[in-house]
Amino acid sequence: MSEEYRTDRAGVGRVGRYAENLREYWFSYLLVTPILVLIVAVLWGPFVRGVWISLHQWTSSGKQAWVGFENYAYLWQWEAFWVGLEATVVYGLSTVIQLVLALAASLLVWNMNRFKGLLSGVFLLPYTMPQVVTGTIWLFLLEPSFGPVFTVLTDLGLLERAIAWPSQGEAALAVVTLVAGWTFWPFMFLIFTATLESIPEEYYEAGRVYGANRWQSFRRITFPQLKSAILVAVSLRVIWNFSKVAQPLQMTGGGPGFETSLLPILMYRIAFNNFQLGRAYAVGVVLLVLVIGFAFLFIREFERQSGDIQL
Amino acid sequence: MSTRTTTFGIELNRSRLYDVGFVLGKYLLLAFFLLIIIPPFVYVFSVSLRTPAEIFVITLIPDVITFQNYVTVFDEFSGPLVDSLLIATGTSLISMLITIPSAYAIGRKQFPGRMAVFYVIILALLFPHILLIIPISDIWNGIGLYNTIPGLWFAYQPFVTPFSLWILRDFFENLPTNLEEAAQVYGCTEFSAFVRVILPISAPAVVAVGFLAFLAGWNDFLFANFLTTGTGPEPATVVLFKNVGGELQFWETLMAQALVVGIPPAILYMVGRKYLAKAFAVS
Numbered sequence: 001m002s003e004e005y006r007t008d009r010a011g012v013g014r015v016g017r018y019a020e021n022l023r024e025y026w027f028s029y030l031l032v033t034p035i036l037v038l039i040v041a042v043l044w045g046p047f048v049r050g051v052w053i054s055l056h057q058w059t060s061s062g063k064q065a066w067v068g069f070e071n072y073a074y075l076w077q078w079e080a081f082w083v084g085l086e087a088t089v090v091y092g093l094s095t096v097i098q099l100v101l102a103l104a105a106s107l108l109v110w111n112m113n114r115f116k117g118l119l120s121g122v123f124l125l126p127y128t129m130p131q132v133v134t135g136t137i138w139l140f141l142l143e144p145s146f147g148p149v150f151t152v153l154t155d156l157g158l159l160e161r162a163i164a165w166p167s168q169g170e171a172a173l174a175v176v177t178l179v180a181g182w183t184f185w186p187f188m189f190l191i192f193t194a195t196l197e198s199i200p201e202e203y204y205e206a207g208r209v210y211g212a213n214r215w216q217s218f219r220r221i222t223f224p225q226l227k228s229a230i231l232v233a234v235s236l237r238v239i240w241n242f243s244k245v246a247q248p249l250q251m252t253g254g255g256p257g258f259e260t261s262l263l264p265i266l267m268y269r270i271a272f273n274n275f276q277l278g279r280a281y282a283v284g285v286v287l288l289v290l291v292i293g294f295a296f297l298f299i300r301e302f303e304r305q306s307g308d309i310q311l
Numbered sequence: 312m313s314t315r316t317t318t319f320g321i322e323l324n325r326s327r328l329y330d331v332g333f334v335l336g337k338y339l340l341l342a343f344f345l346l347i348i349i350p351p352f353v354y355v356f357s358v359s360l361r362t363p364a365e366i367f368v369i370t371l372i373p374d375v376i377t378f379q380n381y382v383t384v385f386d387e388f389s390g391p392l393v394d395s396l397l398i399a400t401g402t403s404l405i406s407m408l409i410t411i412p413s414a415y416a417i418g419r420k421q422f423p424g425r426m427a428v429f430y431v432i433i434l435a436l437l438f439p440h441i442l443l444i445i446p447i448s449d450i451w452n453g454i455g456l457y458n459t460i461p462g463l464w465f466a467y468q469p470f471v472t473p474f475s476l477w478i479l480r481d482f483f484e485n486l487p488t489n490l491e492e493a494a495q496v497y498g499c500t501e502f503s504a505f506v507r508v509i510l511p512i513s514a515p516a517v518v519a520v521g522f523l524a525f526l527a528g529w530n531d532f533l534f535a536n537f538l539t540t541g542t543g544p545e546p547a548t549v550v551l552f553k554n555v556g557g558e559l560q561f562w563e564t565l566m567a568q569a570l571v572v573g574i575p576p577a578i579l580y581m582v583g584r585k586y587l588a589k590a591f592a593v594s
Contacts, residue, residue: 036428036431039435043443047443112337117585123344140358141354191591195591246548250532250555287439288439
């Protein structure tokens with residue numbers, strides 16, 4: 001009986017095995033079908049189409065001609081592309097600001113005896129609002145000719161005169177990077193706080209029994225528990241900071257010149273000002289290559305974390 | 312004997328010194344954080360209550376307080392706010408409808424291809440959103456979803472569902488293993504065990520992902536801008552963006568607009584915070 005079954009199974013081969021899996025696990029497959037269909041239809045499908053577009057001279061009126069890698073070659077010798085690439089890397093450094101703020105804030109809240117809830121609520125504020133809202137707020141506060149920040153700084157004598165950052169490349173890039181640091185750190189703060197709260201109190205009790213001081217218990221207990229969270233949060237944020245559009249676009253429009261045209265903004269400008277969809281998508285593909293290393297980092301930590309849970 | 316007490320005494324003093332330093336550092340840090348977060352919002356609120364004459368005066372309480380700016384804002388924004396509400400609600404409902412079952416299957420069932428499915432979806436989390444603007448506008452144009460609210464509902468799913476799936480899968484995975492078996496002993500089918508046993512105890516996690524999806528739908532600018540033309544749905548973030556970019560900037564009105572668009576999600580976050588707190592743990 002079982003022999004017969006086995007030969008039968010081998011005879012049907014791979015297709016038969018799939019059919020058998022389907023019969024046995026149909027309920028699970030049914031449950032994951034909607035999300036799979038959606039992600040493939042709205043993300044992976046369009047992405048493949050986008051890469052296809054990047055190999056064409058493709059205008060928004062629908063005219064298209066196969067050009068191979070010409071769009072990429074064009075970027076290579078286009079100065080604005082390199083300016084944008086450099087700006088993207090500088091802007092990506094806002095991840096460091098976010099990490100430092102988030103670590104400090106989460107350890108602070110975790111060490112507070114009172115007002116924990118209230119404080120973490122206040123700390124989340126910059127992140128909860130739309131980026132366009134925080135962008136608008138800082139555009140006003142940092143307005144060079146009359147805005148309160150520069151007025152106060154010059155009145156106090158800390159600055160001789162206001163910095164006209166919208167018209168100075170480096171200053172503009174510094175402003176959007178700092179504002180990004182201010183806006184997005186609470187995401188990491190959320191992850192760190194939740195992770196800190198999940199460390200069992202017994203670990204610290206055991207540490208105290210062995211006479212660990214504050215630094216030792218941080219070094220030996222807290223940090224190892226946080227490490228995974230830090231790597232996951234940093235890799236996510238690097239990718240997300242590299243692909244930011246709304247806030248920097250609103251604050252500078254990618255200018256002066258191309259000085260704050262981070263790759264996503266450059267992509268937007270080529271697509272919607274010059275209507276060169278193929279070339280724009282080539283910029284997008286470069287951006288993807290840039291972040292892919294961090295994607296691997298994320299997956300590695302993610303796997304490790306999933307492994308822990310299964311134990 | 313005496314040396315022992317001295318050593319002990321010195322150690323005590325040193326650790327007390329560390330304690331004082333620690334507490335001092337703690338409160339300095341606290342002051343720093345409160346200083347970088349609260350004053351910008353308070354000042355902006357103050358400006359939103361001013362008349363044009365006083366916008367650039369450095370003061371907290373203006374001489375003349377007016378609510379006229381807010382009246383103007385609600386005239387212009389009542390439509391966009393409703394649009395944003397519809398967009399965010401739909402995004403949230405659709406995402407819950409499709410992530411809850413899949414997170415359940417991936418978190419609690421064994422089936423061939425389970426991890427492959429999981430990664431196809433979770434990798435979307437790492438995908439730069441801007442890369443979808445061009446092909447999606449193209450495709451949406453072709454199938455009539457361009458410049459519609461449902462078009463936005465579906466366009467947001469790749470960004471909302473991976474995170475929800477991650478949070479929910481972890482939650483389902485950590486529930487006791489024999490829940491369904493127990494339910495089946497009492498006569499539940501596979502499906503009714505899921506609906507009547509698992510779902511009710513998962514309410515906090517489900518609420519958390521619902522919140523996050525709603526906020527993503529409300530806060531987004533990118534898709535809201537590029538998948539609409541201004542003739543159809545007008546998301547509030549897009550109207551604000553366009554007003555800031557306009558030729559004449561009435562800062563007092565813009566500040567009122569920014570707060571009107573920004574405060575609803577902030578309040579929602581505060582309300583949903585206790586559900587979110589656990590969901591974000593990476594251990």
